[in-house]
Amino acid sequence: MARVNLLGICCSWSPFACYNAAGMARMELPSNFDLIRVMCIGRINQALILRAFEYGADGVILLECQDEDCRYGPGPEVGHNNVQRVRKLLHLLGIGQKRLVEKNFAANEREELVAALWEFARDMEAMGTNPAKPSQEREGP
């Protein structure tokens, strides 16, 4: 199976607490998975998700807090809206909409988070590499 590049964009609060706890407990994570930590998933916009694909990601998972847990208020809602809109663009580009995954976690759900990451990795490996990869990559600003 072709090796796929996986990217997680992780809210610094509940999901990162899970991720940290999983690391402390030395739970195994997919080796082809990279994590970007942001203060809130509301920080992410459509452009940043698209850019992950532009830079060669085969799958992107947004790790969010549960709706009622957001430390800032509208974070997960912004996340849902962005996912809805980017999926339409991904569909136009022929990048499977399933390559963009959105999951939310409470702060104590480290097992769930690790399981979700493995499931994400399995799904992406089954889908293979993303067909719409730019032939040359250029560094943005």
Added chain:
Amino acid sequence: MKLDDPRIKRIIRERSLSFCLECGKCSASCPRMLTGKEYSPRLLAQKLITEPEDEAFIENSVWECLTCGMCEERCPSGVAYSRFILDMRTLLAGTKGLKGYRSHDGALHSWMRLMTSPDLEQNRLDWIGPELRVAGSGPLAFFTGCAPYFDVFFSWIEVDTLSIARDSIRLLNFLDLVPVVLGEERCCGHDLLWTGDRENFETLCRQNYEEFKAAGVREVVVSCPECYQVLSQFMPQVIPGFDLKITLLMELLDREIRKGGLSFQPLPRRVTYQDPCRLGRMSGRYQVPRTLLSLIPELTLAEMENSGRSAVCCGNNGFINCDLYSKRIQVERLKEAKATRAELLVTACPKCMIHLTCAMRDPLRQGSLALPIRDLANVLAGQIEWSGGEAPVGPRPR
């Protein structure tokens, strides 16, 4: 960038920068400077020739330009300013990386680069309903451009740029032309080109050309002025032996209407027209859209204070550097449009439509700038008919 970099010397020579008289007409007409931005085309030209060591100034200025071509229009010495900016951006992007603040965080540039993928399998034809006749291969093609993407991305300002593509195809069908619409057509690359990304731009050009060739296309009809500029002026530079005929939809219509048999239903409206920079100053098409509008009975065309050769830019180009000065340009432009007491603002470019619609929707202006805005193709497709009561050859649009 070095003081005596031969590439810069060549750009200065090729774009006639040393003919500059420092008369300052360029700066005095630059929409960016007129709205208060600390950007001066004259000073940039002067610095580049006399003080090239001021790299920070030069680099910033090069990315500030709207490339609307107003300075070029006024320049008495024939300095090719927009092409100079284009060359400098391409050079700077190649040596120092792409700069310029990307509007919308660069989402548009991202999808344009994603389209350079050779294995792309787009789903971009969902908007073609059964009422439109299109073909998979044939001699004539219609170039849609980024409209399907714009309508998704800009859904929050409720622009309908796909209506331009639909109405363009309706008009072609009306003339009994069945255009090819490519399923793997890519962005024309205009925005990548004008933001310095020559490499990806050329890739898009080659891919589009190959797609056209594979579909047996000999003539491409374009509605968007940016696509027209790229396909007719820049694509031949990239493709050796370029042999496609590029036709502006409005010119094709103008030609067909002159043959007789076509007329327009009355539209009792007072309208004003925004000249897109890529159509007017860069391609010299001022008269055709006005002629077509004048053929519609009961339609009154009220020109804005600045129109034709001195038409003011819609505020942004290539989706970089949209800032408060862009907004001021748009607000001033919309005030000019309002001052004509027009009930409808007609433009011929989807980008003008997007940028001006965005400014109209400013909640703080409480709708004072709002004005219905439609593309020329929309207006024409809504009114066209066969004169003399003959049975139409093609289905009547709408």
